[in-house]
Amino acid sequence: MIVCLCRGVPEQTIQRVIASGARTVDDVSRICGAGSDCGACYRALAEMVREAEGAVCAAGDRT
Numbered sequence: 001m002i003v004c005l006c007r008g009v010p011e012q013t014i015q016r017v018i019a020s021g022a023r024t025v026d027d028v029s030r031i032c033g034a035g036s037d038c039g040a041c042y043r044a045l046a047e048m049v050r051e052a053e054g055a056v057c058a059a060g061d062r063t
């Protein structure tokens with residue numbers, strides 16, 4: 001699924017960018033361009049970043 005229509009960036013690319021170390025929407029935008037145009041995808045990007053952060057925190061809670 002394309003998350004950022006302006007830049008044509010699919011969900012898989014954004015997930016890969018987050019997995020490689022992006023921690024904010026600005027990081028994601030800088031790396032792959034998603035969110036750097038009209039901003040309509042900002043909420044979706046923020047949610048993906050937040051979910052990834054939650055997954056890391058949840059994993060950290062178990063250790």
Ligand code: FES
Pocket residue numbers: 003004005006007034035036037038039040041042
């Ligand atoms: S849809 Fe992502 S910047 Fe426009």
